[in-house]
Amino acid sequence: MIAPIWLDVLDETARLSAAHGRTDLVESVQQKRTQLLDPRLRVVVVGEPKQGKSQLINGLLNAPACPVGDELTTVLPTIVTHADTPTVTLVHTPPVRNRHGGAIAEADRTALPVDQVAAAVGGKLGGHPGAAHVEIGLPRALLGSGIVLIDTPGLDVLDPAQLDALTAFARADIVLVASDVNSELSPSEISTIGHLAQSHARVVLVLTKIDMSPRWRDVTEQSRRRLAAIGVRPAVIPVSADLRLRAAGSNDSTVNAESGFPTLLARLNTDRAAKTDELARAAVGQLTRTVIEQLAAPLRTEPPEAEPAPAPGPISRLHEAQRTVDELRRCSVRWQHTLNDEMADLLSDLEYDLRDRTRKILRKVDEVFDKADPLSDWHTFAQWLDENLLEADEANHGWMLQRFDVIGRRVAEHFLAYGYPDDTAPRWSPTSRDHLTENVPLMEQPHVERFTYAQKFFTGLRGSYGGILIFGLATSLAGMPLINPVSLGAGALFGGKTVLDESRALLKRRQATVKAASQRHVDDFFLLVSKDCRDMVRQLQRLLRDHYTALTEQLQQQIVESLRRAKLAADADVAERDQQMRQLAVLQEQARRLAATPTGTTAGTRA
């Protein structure tokens, strides 16, 4: 089958729109396709109120099809098509079209008696709320030749949205803008024509009621000029429906020529003949241009990042990854600080704690040996000291372990944001502390002087000797011999006292020795334990540090990986966009060539 080349371009446009996920555009392209394949020419008449739109249609048909007059305003759009006998149909809901242009919901249609057309079009027909438009069927040659005429209600303010809705409803191939020649083009009419010319290949300005105006030639010229000033050059055709209908009544061809309608009809007929070729090409070119414009717009500008995009684009993902890397870097500095600070604190706290405990023990030792004799209580004392020291060490160690837990958790907190719960800190399995008990030597009994009996005897003898001598000499004066009972008694007394004094001094010395020895022992113990403690803390610090360094590295790797992937995706996206832009450019070129190709050479073969 020979298919026109514009169909290829149109299908390509639809394919690209689909590729871009623009179902709305696909739909409008499909609609255009159906419309362009329909050989009938759809002509819509728009304009401000009372510009003679309805009468223009009557003039074209040479018959009073549409109600006209000052009491009769067009309220419902009216589609005039060919029919063998006159019919009037009120259509309620416009059919909902599915993707392939077929109607899903059939419109609700009510056939009306022909004489009710005025009421129907004027929206004055009772009992039909929500009527959407009216269809009139007439047996006219013009309609039979494949022209569909669509009358519309006048638009007070020619609002672009309303206008688009109207022309979309009409699926118009040609838009006739009716304007009363008796009043010059209003600014809103000019902007309307400009707007329509952007979306329609054929826009014609029809200046109506020229029979009433002696100045219509001037106004026509002026209208052309004012439109050209905004860069629009539509065909401007001045007509008079009044003269046309009069000519029909009297069969007067001069009047008919004066009415300007032959020109307008000739124009419509050419366009109808050219519909599937030149007109279609122009229409497709225009549609493709607008579609390309719409497809290219989002490609040119990445949506601003602040917008809550449901699926972030690759570029924004890339930015996101970069941000995460920075953040991780900051996090790694932070957790190291935390660990170091906490460990230093822990160390000083532990040392203080240990010192405090041992000091308490020493104070106790002092108290005890102020009274007790190390000779008699040594055994119990040694045992007590050992126990107390071990207990202190135990408590200190336990506290350390607790603090460890806390520190581990505190460091882990930095990684919460990365999805690592704070109990992932490495478990500390305490190494056996037996070495400690082994290494702490049992306190040796210090060497203490004992007071032996021999010593006692000699000491007593030494003391008694003095007593005998003194009292002996004193009593010798009384003529007594040196050794006499008195001196002997005094000697015994003196000897006993000396022994007692000597034994007391010895006890004091023993106590001092033991105290000093305990002090030494405790110091040794402290040194040993604190060294062990410090080792352990350092070990732990290393453990935590290694763990979290590894974790950080792993995280960093992940992020860098995702960064790399984001970058790749972004690059791919840019590439894809370039590709899409290129495709659009190709299509654009096709559309341009389509519009430029001379008639007759556009038929190509299609499978």
Add this chain to the structure above:
Amino acid sequence: MSRSTRTLDDAVRQLMQEAWNLSREDGRAAAQLDHLYGRLQEPVHLAVVGPARSGKSTVVNGLIGDQIAPLPLGDGHDVVTRYADGPQPRVTARTADGAARELATTRSAHGLRMDPRTTRRSAITELRVTWPARSLRHINLVDTPGTDADDGHHAPVEHVTGEADAILYASQEIRTTDLQTLQTAQHGAVATAAPVNTVIVLTHADEIGGGRIDALLTARQLARRHQRDPAIAAMCTGVVAYGGLVALAGRTLSDADFTAVAAIAAAPRETQDACLMSADRFAGDDGPLPVDPDVRRRLLHRLGIHGVRLATTLARTGCATRAELAAELIRRSGLAELREVINGCFVERRTILKARTALAGLERLAGRLPGQDGVHLRARVEQLLATAHDFRELRLLAAMRSGQVAFTGDAGTEAHRLLGGNGTDAAVRLGAEHELSGGELWDLTADALHRWQQHAEDPRLGLHQRRAATAVVRSCEGMLVALGDG
């Protein structure tokens, strides 16, 4: 002047005195007050506004009865132009700095023309024309450039409507945009308390229905229909259809014009029909009509194709003299009706319109006065607006027009009349069809008073209706007092 309007006038003057005392030190305020006071003495200022090219200047010309407007400046632009009665035709130009100078003028077929060299590139903001015309004795007309002029030469039309006493809104048809324009013109306490001083003129009435012979008749029906539309009635006191070209032609019809029309009317019917089919045919160089093409073209220019059709038909069917034809054209054009409406709505209500303008001016002034003075003055303005019965009548009439308050049957019409909707003269209010003596008027008024007292106490009526009835009673009382005085 009735007693109540006299009271209103006095009250306004007194308020002005108060404002004067408040703002004596402020030079600008004093000048403003001076201006306001001066305006109180002048005729009603009637501003003609509307979309571009809607026929505003033609309305002005029709009312004055001469082809004067528009007076374009040397660069082709129109400015606000004021027309007042005066012994000599005279045009004075005013510039933004307040300077005024007289301009030399010549008459042309298209109206008064100034020497373009004297007005080019001059900062003229306003023209004042004095013209000897009876119609200008009670009103001053203000012609304005179109409101939707898109050429960047925005004349301060809002300013003009703001300080005019009344407005003629000239438009070819009434669209929603027109109503919006009218709506936005109503702002400020005064505008809400004393609503609508606007009459809508449907111009180009002769083009209705494609310029058929019954166009003006159709247009009149259309105007009446519009007037019954509450959305439109809320914005204006009346809608008048007006065939500007026909009216002006009627007022300026010369003997030569009449001779030409009569000659065409005397031609065979078929020739006439064929030649009047379109403007082109009528103005064509060669045609079977027994009138010179130039004359025909002039006729067409002045009357429009519908005017020509109408005039020839009238000449054929009985208007045998120039005067008869002119009178008939004026009657049919709607000019007579327009004059009547202007008289009833504006000239007769001169005092209240003037008071309204003065109060609006005082309201603006209050906005400028500092501190407590401004507040005080504003409060006094609002008090006067709320208490003066004349304004209450206006508000009630507006409410009845827009359908907010409605009486069933004849009561509605009577209330409208008694409130002064048709005119404020006692006889008009009472609907007297012929001359009545003072005693008869008194009796009629007493009857009406009694009736409306009953309405005011009628438990079947709604609150709004009873309030409205009370206002009508108050109007009747006012009439009785005036009749007693007179």
